[in-house]
Amino acid sequence: MDSLGGHPLYSAFLFDTSYAPHGPFHSDDAFLDEVIGLLKGLIPFTHGDLAAVNIIVHNGNLSGIIDFENSGYYPVWWESAKCSLGFSKSDADWKRASQKEIPRYEEGLRWWQCWRILERKPESEEALKIPDSLPNAASTP
Template sequence: MDEQSIECEAGCIDIEEFCGRLAESLLLCHSVEPPPDHIRKDYHPADECTCFKTEFTVHITSKSPGILFLMPNAIMKFQPAFPPSSQAASLSYLNERTRIPIPTVFHECIEHRHPFLVTSRTHGQDLRSAWSALSGDAKKRIAMQAAAHLSDMRSLTSDRIEAVGHLPLHERALFGAAGQKPLSSDDELWDRLRQPLASEDVDEDTLALLRGKMPRGTPYTFTHCDLTFSNIMVKDGSFAGFIDFERAGFFPVWYEYVMCRHGIDEEDVEWKKLLSGQMVDQHPKAMNWFLALKGLGVEPHGGETERWVKAVRDGSEECPVMMRDW
């Protein structure tokens, strides 16, 4: 298949031409105008459409707002204008260097000021949908397979904390909503992470403790950042691939593990326990350090924050998997 074309029900079509026509049809699904730029990041024009037709049939599911399935082997994703996504660059970077099962980028375009991304489709179902029907052995097998591919991903490093292409990162859990330009050292990282603590009246002794116990960030490692079970594809009881690389980039070596110790619900917590337990490089002290940092930025004198600060002071390697969506 030509790199600039894709097969669909109507045969082989030019992606760039189709992308423009499809994007225009998608935005015309609603009879109302798109919202202003400052709230467009949460706007999915396909939210209320169950299906529509251009010259080709496209289906939109309520579980995947903004994702169009170009049957049978590709999808088009509507991407918010902010934060800007480096997903296409991350996917291309990984596909050039690894054999990890991830989508292939066919085309990326901006139509009517909205970014769209066309990629190959990973067949199977997301782990969240499959979870209740899987046996305990199958869940453990999927975690082992995912962790093995994750090790390949984590062999890729950079000398800076950055998105692929030397671009800023937009990782809310670490840097807040504004994003962060590339950082070249752990000292620069600390200077950035301590900024929210200045307004919370955190005492100098606690700041000195955090800086002294800050986990080493190098090598800055390629990190998915969002390995919730909604972003794991499975087929026939086995791992089939990673999807959704919107948050990916080069992060401190401990950050993937920390993000794998948080779940969005009870089933995701169960999945994260299995996955983080299979990861080759584990960073429990970094998890406690991160929890102390986040707690001090929200409730510096709260009982939970004090427990995390004490865990950092004591060098504890006990850390929970928590139900929390950063």
């Protein structure tokens, strides 16, 4: 895989590195090695449901974390987005406090919010406004 004349590829769609050169790649394995190398550190293992009910405290100290059925390798912003959504008052209070320790990823949170709206109510007025609220919406045909 290469560009015309056997030169490196310049693609922000394949490699999120501002059109830096990649390759040429002489095999599928070489290409996949490059792509996987770019993902390292960006897809961490995360709990996926970090909430007050899943944290065990004994005598004021962390004793354990339970309920790992939602855990897995997710985008770096996943835990931040999930921790921003509360379901009960106590959960919302805890999530608000936890955001002091968990880095915020506003673009990831926005993606998650849009996804939830489109998944649950695709024909709603709120869903129909999403395209106009996205960055560069004015420049899209």
